[in-house]
Amino acid sequence: MTTNLAERVANRRNHVPARQSAQHGAAAQPTLVQFVQSMRGEIARALPAHVANPERIARIALTELRRVEHLAECTQESFGGALMTCAQLGLEPGGALGEAYLLPFWNKKVRAYEVHLVIGYQGMIRLFWQHPAAAGLATHTVHENDEFAFEYGLTPVLRHKPARSNRGRPTDYYAVATMANGGSAFVVFSVEDVEAIRQRSKARDFGPWATDYDAMARKTCIRQLFKLLPKSSELARAVAHDEGVRRDASPEGLDVPPDYVEGEVVEQAPTQQAVEDVPEEFTGWPEAAEPAASQ
Known part of the structure; x- marks a missing residue:
C-alpha cells in the first residue's frame, strides 16, 4: 500500500x-x-x-x-x-x-x-506524556496470524499475542492508555477503518501517509483514543489544530479553531466507553474542538 x-x-x-x-x-x-x-x-x-x-x-x-x-x-x-x-x-x-x-x-x-x-504519531505521544495523570500508552499493529481478541462493554477485553514468525499482513491497529488513577481505555481499528479515515484526509496521498503509513495508522487510533481521555490544554489544542490551517500567528491564535478545507470530512470517534473514575481535578478540562461536517 x-x-x-x-x-x-x-x-x-x-x-x-x-x-x-x-x-x-x-x-x-x-x-x-x-x-x-x-x-x-x-x-x-x-x-x-x-x-x-x-x-x-x-x-x-x-x-x-x-x-x-x-x-x-x-x-x-x-x-x-x-x-x-x-x-x-x-x-x-x-x-x-x-x-x-x-x-x-x-x-x-x-x-x-x-x-x-x-x-505526527510521535507528537501525539509526546503531548500525552506531558499530562500529569498519564501512566501508560501503547499502540500496536495486529497481523493475520496473531492471536487477537477484543470486546467492548461493561467488562472490556483486549488480548493480543503476536505470532513469533510469519505474522502475515496487517489486519488491525489499536491503542490503549492507562491513567495514574487506574482508569484505562482502548480503541481498535481495522485496516478498512484506517483506510476510510485516510481517504478523508487532505494529506492522504503524500506526506506521512505516503512515507510512514503504519505510524499514521497508529496515530489515527491514538487520536480517537484521546477523545475518551482527560486532556491537558496542549493536547486538546493539538487535536483541534491537526490538519487545519491557522492564519493568526499571535499567541492567542492557538485558542482559535483553525480553518479546514471545504469538503474535508473530519473523522468521528467510534462509540466506546470513556476512562472510568476520572479524577475530580480533571472535570471541565477543555475538549478538542471539532469542526462541523460539511453538508
Missing part, C-alpha cells in the same frame, strides 16, 4: 501545473526565509519551559522550506500560524522526529498554497 502511494506521489511531482512557475517559486522562498528569521523572537517567547531552543525550531523550519516541494510558495500567514502552533506545543516542525509536518495545500478559493499542520 505504501509503495503504491509513493508511486502516486512521484507521478504527481512529475506533473507541474501551469500556476507553479519556477520564477514564482524562486521569488517566494527568500520572502518566507526572511519571515522565519523575523519570527525568532516570537518563537522564543512561545516555547514551553521544557523546550528552550528557538534557534533549532527556526533552523528546522528553514530546512523544511528547502526540502518540501511548494512549501516555500505558501502564504506567510499560514506558514507563520503553523510554525507558532508547533512552538507553542513544543513540537519540532519536521519529519525527522515525526512530531509534526508542514504540508502545502492549494486553496482554490484564494488561489494560493497554504500550510496544513499535521500532528
